[in-house]
Amino acid sequence: MIEVKLSNTNYPSFLSDVSDENGILFNNQFDEISELRSIENFNKSHREILVNSIKEDLIKWNAPQNAFEANTKILNENCYTIMSGQQPGLCCSPLYIIYKAIGTIKLAEKLSLKFPDKQFVPVFWLEGDDHDFDEIRNLGIINNGNEYQKLWLENDDNRRLHVGERFVNVNNFQKLISCLKDSLIETEFTNDLLDKIKSFYIDSNFSDGFSKLLYYILGNTNLIIASSRNPSLKRLAKNILKKEILNPEILFNSINLNTLELQSNNIQTPIKLTSPQTFITHENERLSLEIENGSYHTKNKEIVFTKNELSELTDLSPEIFSPKVTLRPIMQDAIFPTAVFLGGPTELAYLRQIRPGYSVMGIIAPIIAPRPFVFILESRVKRNIENVKIDFDKFFNINFDLLKDLVDENVLNEIITIKENLKNELNDSLKAFSTLIDKYDSTLNSSLLALISKTEKEIEILTQKIISSIKKRHKISLDRYNNIIQSIMPNKIHQERALSPLYFINKYGLDKFQNTFDKIDCKNGILQIIEIN
Numbered sequence: 001m002i003e004v005k006l007s008n009t010n011y012p013s014f015l016s017d018v019s020d021e022n023g024i025l026f027n028n029q030f031d032e033i034s035e036l037r038s039i040e041n042f043n044k045s046h047r048e049i050l051v052n053s054i055k056e057d058l059i060k061w062n063a064p065q066n067a068f069e070a071n072t073k074i075l076n077e078n079c080y081t082i083m084s085g086q087q088p089g090l091c092c093s094p095l096y097i098i099y100k101a102i103g104t105i106k107l108a109e110k111l112s113l114k115f116p117d118k119q120f121v122p123v124f125w126l127e128g129d130d131h132d133f134d135e136i137r138n139l140g141i142i143n144n145g146n147e148y149q150k151l152w153l154e155n156d157d158n159r160r161l162h163v164g165e166r167f168v169n170v171n172n173f174q175k176l177i178s179c180l181k182d183s184l185i186e187t188e189f190t191n192d193l194l195d196k197i198k199s200f201y202i203d204s205n206f207s208d209g210f211s212k213l214l215y216y217i218l219g220n221t222n223l224i225i226a227s228s229r230n231p232s233l234k235r236l237a238k239n240i241l242k243k244e245i246l247n248p249e250i251l252f253n254s255i256n257l258n259t260l261e262l263q264s265n266n267i268q269t270p271i272k273l274t275s276p277q278t279f280i281t282h283e284n285e286r287l288s289l290e291i292e293n294g295s296y297h298t299k300n301k302e303i304v305f306t307k308n309e310l311s312e313l314t315d316l317s318p319e320i321f322s323p324k325v326t327l328r329p330i331m332q333d334a335i336f337p338t339a340v341f342l343g344g345p346t347e348l349a350y351l352r353q354i355r356p357g358y359s360v361m362g363i364i365a366p367i368i369a370p371r372p373f374v375f376i377l378e379s380r381v382k383r384n385i386e387n388v389k390i391d392f393d394k395f396f397n398i399n400f401d402l403l404k405d406l407v408d409e410n411v412l413n414e415i416i417t418i419k420e421n422l423k424n425e426l427n428d429s430l431k432a433f434s435t436l437i438d439k440y441d442s443t444l445n446s447s448l449l450a451l452i453s454k455t456e457k458e459i460e461i462l463t464q465k466i467i468s469s470i471k472k473r474h475k476i477s478l479d480r481y482n483n484i485i486q487s488i489m490p491n492k493i494h495q496e497r498a499l500s501p502l503y504f505i506n507k508y509g510l511d512k513f514q515n516t517f518d519k520i521d522c523k524n525g526i527l528q529i530i531e532i533n
Contacts, residue, residue, distance in 0.1 A: 001519050002529035009396035012345045015370050016525035025369040027525035037364040039337035047075050053232035061211040066222040070121040078118050080339035082108045085125030088164055088210035093139035093500035101223055102520045103342045103372040128164015128207045128229040129322035131286040136163050139500035143183040148490035151179050160285045164207035164229045189509045231319035237331040238318040245310045248276035254356040268349045277327035281320045326354050330361050338366040372520050375495055379533035381487045384480040395488045419463045508532055
Protein backbone atom coordinates (compact mmCIF):
# COMPACT_ATOMS: atom_id res chain seq x y z
CA MET A 1 0.00 0.00 0.00
CA ILE A 2 1.27 3.47 -0.97
CA GLU A 3 0.82 6.31 1.52
CA VAL A 4 0.69 10.05 0.85
CA LYS A 5 0.77 12.62 3.64
CA LEU A 6 -2.55 14.47 3.84
CA SER A 7 -0.57 17.70 4.17
CA ASN A 8 0.59 17.12 0.56
CA THR A 9 -2.98 16.92 -0.75
CA ASN A 10 -5.87 19.38 -0.88
CA TYR A 11 -7.30 18.11 2.40
CA PRO A 12 -7.26 20.61 5.31
CA SER A 13 -3.82 20.79 6.90
CA PHE A 14 -5.15 20.33 10.45
CA LEU A 15 -5.87 16.66 9.67
CA SER A 16 -2.12 16.05 9.65
CA ASP A 17 -1.47 17.95 12.87
CA VAL A 18 -1.31 16.65 16.41
CA SER A 19 -4.05 18.46 18.29
CA ASP A 20 -3.28 19.82 21.72
CA GLU A 21 -6.96 19.99 22.60
CA ASN A 22 -8.38 17.50 25.07
CA GLY A 23 -10.22 14.67 23.37
CA ILE A 24 -9.28 15.67 19.81
CA LEU A 25 -6.93 13.43 17.82
CA PHE A 26 -6.50 15.14 14.47
CA ASN A 27 -3.82 12.73 13.30
CA ASN A 28 -5.33 9.58 14.83
CA GLN A 29 -2.77 8.88 17.55
CA PHE A 30 -4.96 6.04 18.84
CA ASP A 31 -2.06 4.35 20.56
CA GLU A 32 -1.92 7.35 22.88
CA ILE A 33 -5.52 6.98 24.10
CA SER A 34 -5.28 6.28 27.80
CA GLU A 35 -8.71 7.31 29.06
CA LEU A 36 -12.26 6.83 27.79
CA ARG A 37 -15.37 8.80 28.70
CA SER A 38 -17.41 7.54 31.65
CA ILE A 39 -20.49 5.57 30.59
CA GLU A 40 -21.96 4.89 34.04
CA ASN A 41 -25.16 6.74 33.17
CA PHE A 42 -25.93 4.19 30.41
CA ASN A 43 -27.87 1.93 32.75
CA LYS A 44 -29.43 -1.45 32.06
CA SER A 45 -32.81 0.01 31.09
CA HIS A 46 -31.26 2.49 28.64
CA ARG A 47 -29.14 -0.21 27.02
CA GLU A 48 -32.11 -2.60 26.68
CA ILE A 49 -34.19 0.04 24.90
CA LEU A 50 -31.21 0.88 22.68
CA VAL A 51 -30.58 -2.74 21.69
CA ASN A 52 -34.24 -3.64 21.12
CA SER A 53 -34.88 -0.50 19.06
CA ILE A 54 -31.92 -1.18 16.79
CA LYS A 55 -32.82 -4.87 16.48
CA GLU A 56 -36.15 -4.00 14.84
CA ASP A 57 -34.35 -2.14 12.07
CA LEU A 58 -31.67 -4.80 11.65
CA ILE A 59 -34.39 -7.38 11.00
CA LYS A 60 -36.03 -5.12 8.43
CA TRP A 61 -32.70 -4.59 6.64
CA ASN A 62 -31.71 -8.28 6.54
CA ALA A 63 -28.57 -7.45 8.51
CA PRO A 64 -25.91 -10.18 8.84
CA GLN A 65 -25.66 -12.28 11.99
CA ASN A 66 -22.48 -10.50 13.07
CA ALA A 67 -24.38 -7.21 13.28
CA PHE A 68 -27.04 -8.78 15.53
CA GLU A 69 -24.34 -10.19 17.79
CA ALA A 70 -22.57 -6.83 18.00
CA ASN A 71 -25.85 -5.15 18.86
CA THR A 72 -26.42 -7.62 21.72
CA LYS A 73 -23.02 -6.71 23.19
CA ILE A 74 -24.32 -3.20 23.89
CA LEU A 75 -26.31 -4.74 26.77
CA ASN A 76 -23.02 -5.15 28.65
CA GLU A 77 -22.15 -2.28 30.96
CA ASN A 78 -18.53 -2.23 29.74
CA CYS A 79 -19.48 -1.89 26.06
CA TYR A 80 -18.64 1.28 24.10
CA THR A 81 -19.59 2.25 20.57
CA ILE A 82 -17.28 3.57 17.85
CA MET A 83 -19.35 5.95 15.75
CA SER A 84 -19.40 7.46 12.30
CA GLY A 85 -22.36 8.48 10.19
CA GLN A 86 -23.79 10.10 7.10
CA GLN A 87 -27.03 10.89 5.31
CA PRO A 88 -28.46 8.00 3.22
CA GLY A 89 -26.63 8.94 0.01
CA LEU A 90 -28.04 7.47 -3.18
CA CYS A 91 -26.67 3.92 -3.63
CA CYS A 92 -24.27 4.47 -0.70
CA SER A 93 -22.55 7.30 -2.57
CA PRO A 94 -19.98 8.75 -2.40
CA LEU A 95 -17.14 6.34 -1.62
CA TYR A 96 -16.16 7.91 1.68
CA ILE A 97 -19.38 6.54 3.20
CA ILE A 98 -17.83 3.09 2.82
CA TYR A 99 -14.55 4.31 4.34
CA LYS A 100 -16.38 5.74 7.35
CA ALA A 101 -18.07 2.39 7.94
CA ILE A 102 -14.81 0.45 7.55
CA GLY A 103 -13.02 2.93 9.82
CA THR A 104 -15.43 2.30 12.69
CA ILE A 105 -15.03 -1.47 12.27
CA LYS A 106 -11.22 -1.29 12.24
CA LEU A 107 -11.03 1.10 15.20
CA ALA A 108 -13.38 -1.07 17.29
CA GLU A 109 -10.99 -3.97 16.65
CA LYS A 110 -7.95 -1.86 17.63
CA LEU A 111 -9.45 -0.58 20.86
CA SER A 112 -10.66 -4.06 21.83
CA LEU A 113 -7.00 -5.12 21.84
CA LYS A 114 -5.85 -2.00 23.68
CA PHE A 115 -8.54 -2.24 26.37
CA PRO A 116 -9.17 -5.98 26.88
CA ASP A 117 -11.47 -5.30 29.86
CA LYS A 118 -13.81 -3.27 27.62
CA GLN A 119 -15.93 -4.11 24.58
CA PHE A 120 -16.24 -1.95 21.45
CA VAL A 121 -18.79 -2.26 18.66
CA PRO A 122 -18.94 -0.21 15.42
CA VAL A 123 -22.06 1.88 14.77
CA PHE A 124 -23.01 3.84 11.65
CA TRP A 125 -25.48 6.62 12.48
CA LEU A 126 -27.80 7.00 9.49
CA GLU A 127 -28.75 10.67 9.48
CA GLY A 128 -32.19 10.50 7.86
CA ASP A 129 -33.56 13.55 9.72
CA ASP A 130 -32.03 15.91 7.17
CA HIS A 131 -34.27 17.47 4.52
CA ASP A 132 -31.70 18.43 1.84
CA PHE A 133 -32.68 15.95 -0.85
CA ASP A 134 -30.39 17.48 -3.49
CA GLU A 135 -27.40 16.53 -1.35
CA ILE A 136 -28.18 12.81 -1.49
CA ARG A 137 -29.97 12.20 -4.81
CA ASN A 138 -26.90 11.97 -7.04
CA LEU A 139 -23.98 9.66 -7.71
CA GLY A 140 -20.81 9.91 -9.78
CA ILE A 141 -19.10 7.41 -12.09
CA ILE A 142 -16.39 7.25 -14.74
CA ASN A 143 -18.57 6.33 -17.71
CA ASN A 144 -17.91 4.10 -20.71
CA GLY A 145 -16.44 7.13 -22.51
CA ASN A 146 -13.83 7.50 -19.75
CA GLU A 147 -15.44 10.75 -18.58
CA TYR A 148 -16.72 11.76 -15.16
CA GLN A 149 -20.52 11.72 -15.13
CA LYS A 150 -22.94 12.70 -12.39
CA LEU A 151 -26.34 11.00 -12.43
CA TRP A 152 -29.36 12.42 -10.63
CA LEU A 153 -32.55 10.85 -9.35
CA GLU A 154 -35.47 13.08 -10.27
CA ASN A 155 -37.12 14.99 -7.43
CA ASP A 156 -40.87 14.44 -7.58
CA ASP A 157 -41.67 16.28 -4.33
CA ASN A 158 -40.24 19.68 -3.38
CA ARG A 159 -41.49 19.60 0.22
CA ARG A 160 -38.98 19.63 3.09
CA LEU A 161 -39.35 15.92 3.78
CA HIS A 162 -36.95 13.93 5.94
CA VAL A 163 -34.63 12.30 3.39
CA GLY A 164 -34.62 9.01 5.26
CA GLU A 165 -38.41 8.69 4.99
CA ARG A 166 -38.72 9.73 1.36
CA PHE A 167 -40.38 6.90 -0.49
CA VAL A 168 -38.59 5.88 -3.67
CA ASN A 169 -40.54 6.81 -6.80
CA VAL A 170 -40.51 3.63 -8.93
CA ASN A 171 -40.61 5.39 -12.33
CA ASN A 172 -37.84 7.82 -11.43
CA PHE A 173 -35.69 5.03 -10.01
CA GLN A 174 -36.17 2.91 -13.12
CA LYS A 175 -34.98 5.90 -15.19
CA LEU A 176 -31.88 6.15 -13.00
CA ILE A 177 -31.16 2.43 -13.44
CA SER A 178 -31.55 2.80 -17.22
CA CYS A 179 -29.11 5.73 -17.22
CA LEU A 180 -26.66 3.69 -15.15
CA LYS A 181 -26.93 0.75 -17.56
CA ASP A 182 -26.28 3.04 -20.54
CA SER A 183 -23.38 4.87 -18.86
CA LEU A 184 -21.45 2.19 -16.97
CA ILE A 185 -18.80 0.07 -18.64
CA GLU A 186 -20.69 -3.17 -19.37
CA THR A 187 -19.14 -6.07 -17.47
CA GLU A 188 -20.13 -9.52 -16.28
CA PHE A 189 -21.24 -7.87 -13.03
CA THR A 190 -23.46 -5.08 -14.41
CA ASN A 191 -26.86 -6.76 -14.67
CA ASP A 192 -26.66 -8.51 -11.31
CA LEU A 193 -25.56 -5.30 -9.57
CA LEU A 194 -28.39 -3.24 -11.06
CA ASP A 195 -30.93 -5.93 -10.19
CA LYS A 196 -29.69 -5.94 -6.58
CA ILE A 197 -29.99 -2.16 -6.33
CA LYS A 198 -33.54 -2.26 -7.65
CA SER A 199 -34.51 -4.96 -5.18
CA PHE A 200 -33.18 -2.88 -2.26
CA TYR A 201 -34.70 0.48 -3.22
CA ILE A 202 -37.98 -0.16 -5.00
CA ASP A 203 -40.92 -0.24 -2.54
CA SER A 204 -38.60 1.20 0.15
CA ASN A 205 -37.73 4.56 1.62
CA PHE A 206 -34.21 5.96 1.34
CA SER A 207 -33.07 4.80 4.78
CA ASP A 208 -34.17 1.24 4.10
CA GLY A 209 -32.73 1.11 0.58
CA PHE A 210 -29.42 2.56 1.74
CA SER A 211 -29.10 0.18 4.69
CA LYS A 212 -29.90 -2.95 2.69
CA LEU A 213 -27.35 -1.97 0.02
CA LEU A 214 -24.67 -1.08 2.58
CA TYR A 215 -25.03 -4.48 4.24
CA TYR A 216 -24.80 -6.12 0.80
CA ILE A 217 -21.58 -4.20 0.04
CA LEU A 218 -19.95 -4.88 3.41
CA GLY A 219 -20.86 -8.58 3.55
CA ASN A 220 -20.90 -10.43 6.88
CA THR A 221 -20.01 -7.35 8.88
CA ASN A 222 -20.47 -6.57 12.56
CA LEU A 223 -21.34 -2.96 11.74
CA ILE A 224 -24.56 -1.77 13.41
CA ILE A 225 -26.60 0.71 11.37
CA ALA A 226 -28.77 2.92 13.57
CA SER A 227 -31.37 5.26 12.09
CA SER A 228 -31.98 8.77 13.38
CA ARG A 229 -35.61 8.29 12.28
CA ASN A 230 -36.11 5.46 14.78
CA PRO A 231 -38.60 6.98 17.30
CA SER A 232 -37.50 4.74 20.16
CA LEU A 233 -33.89 5.88 19.80
CA LYS A 234 -34.93 9.52 19.81
CA ARG A 235 -36.88 8.98 23.03
CA LEU A 236 -33.60 8.12 24.73
CA ALA A 237 -32.48 11.72 24.17
CA LYS A 238 -35.76 13.48 24.99
CA ASN A 239 -34.23 15.16 28.06
CA ILE A 240 -31.70 16.88 25.77
CA LEU A 241 -34.55 18.11 23.56
CA LYS A 242 -36.49 19.35 26.59
CA LYS A 243 -33.49 21.25 27.97
CA GLU A 244 -32.90 22.93 24.62
CA ILE A 245 -36.58 23.90 24.28
CA LEU A 246 -36.83 25.37 27.80
CA ASN A 247 -33.45 27.15 27.81
CA PRO A 248 -32.16 27.58 24.24
CA GLU A 249 -29.76 30.34 25.28
CA ILE A 250 -27.60 27.92 27.32
CA LEU A 251 -26.36 25.89 24.37
CA PHE A 252 -26.20 28.89 22.04
CA ASN A 253 -24.11 31.00 24.41
CA SER A 254 -21.60 28.25 25.16
CA ILE A 255 -21.00 27.49 21.47
CA ASN A 256 -21.02 31.15 20.48
CA LEU A 257 -18.30 31.96 23.03
CA ASN A 258 -16.14 29.12 21.71
CA THR A 259 -16.83 30.18 18.11
CA LEU A 260 -15.55 33.70 18.78
CA GLU A 261 -12.43 32.35 20.47
CA LEU A 262 -11.69 29.96 17.59
CA GLN A 263 -12.23 32.73 15.04
CA SER A 264 -9.86 35.02 16.91
CA ASN A 265 -7.20 32.31 16.41
CA ASN A 266 -8.08 31.91 12.70
CA ILE A 267 -9.49 28.42 13.27
CA GLN A 268 -12.24 27.15 10.99
CA THR A 269 -15.81 27.46 12.34
CA PRO A 270 -18.16 26.08 9.66
CA ILE A 271 -21.43 26.48 11.60
CA LYS A 272 -23.34 29.74 11.40
CA LEU A 273 -25.12 29.78 14.74
CA THR A 274 -28.84 30.30 15.13
CA SER A 275 -31.23 29.58 17.98
CA PRO A 276 -33.00 27.31 18.83
CA GLN A 277 -31.16 24.18 17.68
CA THR A 278 -34.24 22.18 16.68
CA PHE A 279 -36.67 21.56 13.84
CA ILE A 280 -40.21 20.27 14.19
CA THR A 281 -42.05 17.93 11.82
CA HIS A 282 -45.52 19.08 10.75
CA GLU A 283 -47.52 17.23 8.08
CA ASN A 284 -44.32 15.31 7.19
CA GLU A 285 -42.35 18.51 6.53
CA ARG A 286 -39.30 19.49 8.56
CA LEU A 287 -39.84 23.08 9.66
CA SER A 288 -37.44 25.46 11.38
CA LEU A 289 -38.38 26.73 14.79
CA GLU A 290 -37.80 30.34 15.81
CA ILE A 291 -38.21 31.98 19.18
CA GLU A 292 -39.72 35.41 19.81
CA ASN A 293 -40.88 36.97 23.07
CA GLY A 294 -40.58 33.65 24.87
CA SER A 295 -42.77 31.75 22.40
CA TYR A 296 -41.87 29.47 19.51
CA HIS A 297 -43.17 29.61 15.97
CA THR A 298 -42.37 28.01 12.64
CA LYS A 299 -40.53 30.20 10.16
CA ASN A 300 -43.70 31.35 8.39
CA LYS A 301 -45.44 31.90 11.78
CA GLU A 302 -48.28 29.57 10.79
CA ILE A 303 -47.82 27.50 13.94
CA VAL A 304 -47.13 29.01 17.37
CA PHE A 305 -46.20 27.20 20.60
CA THR A 306 -45.47 28.25 24.14
CA LYS A 307 -42.32 26.86 25.73
CA ASN A 308 -44.40 24.63 27.97
CA GLU A 309 -46.40 23.25 25.03
CA LEU A 310 -43.23 22.30 23.19
CA SER A 311 -41.71 20.91 26.38
CA GLU A 312 -44.71 18.61 26.83
CA LEU A 313 -44.34 17.46 23.21
CA THR A 314 -40.76 16.33 23.90
CA ASP A 315 -42.29 13.85 26.39
CA LEU A 316 -45.30 12.85 24.32
CA SER A 317 -43.81 12.78 20.81
CA PRO A 318 -40.04 13.35 20.77
CA GLU A 319 -39.90 11.82 17.30
CA ILE A 320 -41.44 14.99 15.79
CA PHE A 321 -38.31 16.92 16.76
CA SER A 322 -35.00 16.79 14.90
CA PRO A 323 -31.79 18.54 15.87
CA LYS A 324 -29.74 21.03 13.90
CA VAL A 325 -26.09 20.19 13.32
CA THR A 326 -25.14 21.88 16.61
CA LEU A 327 -27.35 19.58 18.68
CA ARG A 328 -27.24 16.36 16.63
CA PRO A 329 -23.87 15.03 17.92
CA ILE A 330 -24.85 15.79 21.52
CA MET A 331 -28.12 13.88 21.15
CA GLN A 332 -26.30 11.03 19.40
CA ASP A 333 -23.83 10.72 22.29
CA ALA A 334 -26.67 10.86 24.81
CA ILE A 335 -28.15 7.82 23.07
CA PHE A 336 -24.92 5.84 22.54
CA PRO A 337 -21.97 5.14 24.89
CA THR A 338 -19.58 6.58 22.30
CA ALA A 339 -15.85 6.18 22.85
CA VAL A 340 -14.67 7.73 19.56
CA PHE A 341 -16.43 9.50 16.70
CA LEU A 342 -14.74 9.32 13.31
CA GLY A 343 -15.57 12.20 10.98
CA GLY A 344 -14.55 13.98 7.82
CA PRO A 345 -12.83 17.40 7.70
CA THR A 346 -15.96 19.54 8.04
CA GLU A 347 -17.40 17.29 10.75
CA LEU A 348 -14.23 17.55 12.83
CA ALA A 349 -14.20 21.32 12.42
CA TYR A 350 -17.78 21.75 13.63
CA LEU A 351 -17.37 19.17 16.40
CA ARG A 352 -14.49 21.25 17.74
CA GLN A 353 -16.70 24.34 17.44
CA ILE A 354 -19.61 22.85 19.42
CA ARG A 355 -17.52 20.93 21.98
CA PRO A 356 -18.35 23.19 24.98
CA GLY A 357 -22.04 22.47 24.31
CA TYR A 358 -21.64 18.94 25.62
CA SER A 359 -20.89 19.96 29.20
CA VAL A 360 -23.72 22.51 29.43
CA MET A 361 -26.13 19.81 28.22
CA GLY A 362 -24.83 17.36 30.83
CA ILE A 363 -23.13 14.99 28.36
CA ILE A 364 -19.52 13.81 28.40
CA ALA A 365 -17.99 14.36 24.96
CA PRO A 366 -16.29 11.43 23.21
CA ILE A 367 -12.92 11.53 21.51
CA ILE A 368 -13.13 12.84 17.95
CA ALA A 369 -10.75 11.82 15.18
CA PRO A 370 -10.54 11.73 11.36
CA ARG A 371 -12.00 8.86 9.38
CA PRO A 372 -9.72 6.92 7.00
CA PHE A 373 -8.83 8.77 3.79
CA VAL A 374 -8.52 6.38 0.85
CA PHE A 375 -7.77 6.38 -2.86
CA ILE A 376 -8.35 3.25 -4.94
CA LEU A 377 -5.63 2.86 -7.56
CA GLU A 378 -6.57 1.00 -10.73
CA SER A 379 -3.80 -0.90 -12.53
CA ARG A 380 -4.10 1.18 -15.72
CA VAL A 381 -3.79 4.37 -13.71
CA LYS A 382 -0.76 2.98 -11.88
CA ARG A 383 0.93 2.20 -15.24
CA ASN A 384 0.27 5.72 -16.48
CA ILE A 385 1.72 7.20 -13.29
CA GLU A 386 4.86 5.09 -13.70
CA ASN A 387 5.17 6.20 -17.34
CA VAL A 388 4.89 9.95 -16.70
CA LYS A 389 7.39 9.65 -13.81
CA ILE A 390 5.77 12.27 -11.57
CA ASP A 391 5.61 12.17 -7.77
CA PHE A 392 2.27 10.66 -6.82
CA ASP A 393 1.22 13.41 -4.42
CA LYS A 394 1.41 16.07 -7.16
CA PHE A 395 -1.71 14.64 -8.76
CA PHE A 396 -3.76 15.59 -5.67
CA ASN A 397 -2.96 19.29 -6.10
CA ILE A 398 -5.60 20.96 -8.28
CA ASN A 399 -3.09 23.73 -9.09
CA PHE A 400 -0.50 21.30 -10.46
CA ASP A 401 0.35 22.05 -14.12
CA LEU A 402 1.93 19.09 -15.89
CA LEU A 403 3.11 21.24 -18.80
CA LYS A 404 5.26 23.28 -16.44
CA ASP A 405 6.64 20.02 -15.06
CA LEU A 406 7.47 18.66 -18.53
CA VAL A 407 8.82 21.84 -20.10
CA ASP A 408 11.61 24.03 -18.77
CA GLU A 409 9.79 26.76 -16.86
CA ASN A 410 12.22 29.32 -18.32
CA VAL A 411 10.88 28.52 -21.81
CA LEU A 412 7.26 29.18 -20.77
CA ASN A 413 8.30 32.34 -18.91
CA GLU A 414 10.21 33.52 -21.98
CA ILE A 415 7.12 33.07 -24.17
CA ILE A 416 5.00 35.10 -21.72
CA THR A 417 7.70 37.79 -21.46
CA ILE A 418 7.99 38.12 -25.24
CA LYS A 419 4.20 38.37 -25.49
CA GLU A 420 4.03 41.16 -22.89
CA ASN A 421 6.98 43.03 -24.44
CA LEU A 422 5.34 42.83 -27.84
CA LYS A 423 2.11 44.28 -26.44
CA ASN A 424 4.01 47.12 -24.74
CA GLU A 425 6.00 47.94 -27.90
CA LEU A 426 2.79 47.96 -29.90
CA ASN A 427 1.16 50.38 -27.48
CA ASP A 428 4.23 52.66 -27.51
CA SER A 429 4.34 52.67 -31.31
CA LEU A 430 0.66 53.47 -31.62
CA LYS A 431 0.96 56.46 -29.30
CA ALA A 432 2.43 58.40 -32.26
CA PHE A 433 -0.74 57.63 -34.22
CA SER A 434 -2.83 58.73 -31.26
CA THR A 435 -1.08 62.14 -31.18
CA LEU A 436 -1.70 62.68 -34.92
CA ILE A 437 -5.32 61.57 -34.65
CA ASP A 438 -5.99 63.95 -31.76
CA LYS A 439 -4.41 66.74 -33.83
CA TYR A 440 -6.13 66.16 -37.16
CA ASP A 441 -9.20 63.90 -36.79
CA SER A 442 -10.31 62.71 -33.31
CA THR A 443 -13.12 60.65 -34.87
CA LEU A 444 -10.49 58.08 -35.84
CA ASN A 445 -9.77 57.26 -32.17
CA SER A 446 -12.37 54.46 -32.21
CA SER A 447 -10.62 52.88 -35.23
CA LEU A 448 -7.29 53.05 -33.42
CA LEU A 449 -8.72 51.42 -30.29
CA ALA A 450 -10.26 48.66 -32.41
CA LEU A 451 -6.88 48.07 -34.10
CA ILE A 452 -5.13 47.83 -30.71
CA SER A 453 -7.75 45.38 -29.39
CA LYS A 454 -7.59 43.22 -32.52
CA THR A 455 -3.79 43.15 -32.52
CA GLU A 456 -3.63 42.18 -28.83
CA LYS A 457 -6.07 39.34 -29.49
CA GLU A 458 -3.93 38.13 -32.39
CA ILE A 459 -0.86 38.17 -30.15
CA GLU A 460 -2.76 36.09 -27.55
CA ILE A 461 -3.85 33.63 -30.24
CA LEU A 462 -0.28 33.31 -31.52
CA THR A 463 0.98 32.73 -27.96
CA GLN A 464 -1.55 29.95 -27.40
CA LYS A 465 -0.59 28.36 -30.73
CA ILE A 466 3.04 28.28 -29.65
CA ILE A 467 2.06 26.67 -26.31
CA SER A 468 -0.18 24.19 -28.18
CA SER A 469 2.77 23.20 -30.35
CA ILE A 470 4.76 22.52 -27.19
CA LYS A 471 1.86 20.46 -25.84
CA LYS A 472 1.74 18.36 -29.04
CA ARG A 473 5.35 17.44 -28.46
CA HIS A 474 4.29 16.02 -25.08
CA LYS A 475 0.89 14.70 -26.19
CA ILE A 476 1.41 11.13 -24.96
CA SER A 477 2.44 12.30 -21.49
CA LEU A 478 -0.44 14.80 -21.35
CA ASP A 479 -2.97 12.13 -22.41
CA ARG A 480 -1.68 9.81 -19.71
CA TYR A 481 -1.83 12.64 -17.21
CA ASN A 482 -5.45 13.43 -18.10
CA ASN A 483 -6.38 9.74 -17.64
CA ILE A 484 -4.72 9.78 -14.24
CA ILE A 485 -6.51 12.96 -13.18
CA GLN A 486 -9.84 11.51 -14.33
CA SER A 487 -9.40 8.80 -11.70
CA ILE A 488 -7.66 10.72 -8.92
CA MET A 489 -9.48 14.06 -9.10
CA PRO A 490 -12.57 13.62 -11.30
CA ASN A 491 -14.06 17.06 -11.93
CA LYS A 492 -11.28 18.41 -9.61
CA ILE A 493 -12.84 16.56 -6.66
CA HIS A 494 -11.10 13.84 -4.66
CA GLN A 495 -12.09 10.38 -5.90
CA GLU A 496 -13.63 9.38 -2.56
CA ARG A 497 -15.92 12.42 -2.68
CA ALA A 498 -16.77 12.22 -6.39
CA LEU A 499 -17.28 8.54 -7.23
CA SER A 500 -19.90 6.02 -6.18
CA PRO A 501 -18.83 2.56 -4.95
CA LEU A 502 -20.98 1.26 -7.82
CA TYR A 503 -18.24 2.25 -10.27
CA PHE A 504 -15.72 -0.18 -8.75
CA ILE A 505 -18.24 -2.93 -7.92
CA ASN A 506 -19.48 -2.89 -11.51
CA LYS A 507 -16.00 -2.89 -13.02
CA TYR A 508 -14.20 -5.36 -10.74
CA GLY A 509 -16.96 -7.25 -8.93
CA LEU A 510 -18.01 -7.12 -5.28
CA ASP A 511 -15.37 -9.65 -4.11
CA LYS A 512 -12.44 -7.56 -5.35
CA PHE A 513 -13.98 -4.37 -4.00
CA GLN A 514 -14.42 -6.03 -0.59
CA ASN A 515 -10.77 -7.16 -0.70
CA THR A 516 -9.73 -3.50 -0.52
CA PHE A 517 -11.41 -3.22 2.91
CA ASP A 518 -8.76 -5.44 4.51
CA LYS A 519 -6.09 -2.89 3.62
CA ILE A 520 -7.93 0.14 5.03
CA ASP A 521 -6.71 1.27 8.43
CA CYS A 522 -7.01 4.21 10.80
CA LYS A 523 -3.69 5.84 9.95
CA ASN A 524 -1.91 8.96 11.20
CA GLY A 525 -2.64 11.89 8.87
CA ILE A 526 -2.20 10.03 5.61
CA LEU A 527 -4.07 9.21 2.42
CA GLN A 528 -4.01 5.45 1.86
CA ILE A 529 -3.49 4.32 -1.73
CA ILE A 530 -4.99 0.86 -2.22
CA GLU A 531 -4.58 -1.06 -5.47
CA ILE A 532 -7.36 -2.93 -7.26
CA ASN A 533 -6.98 -5.02 -10.42
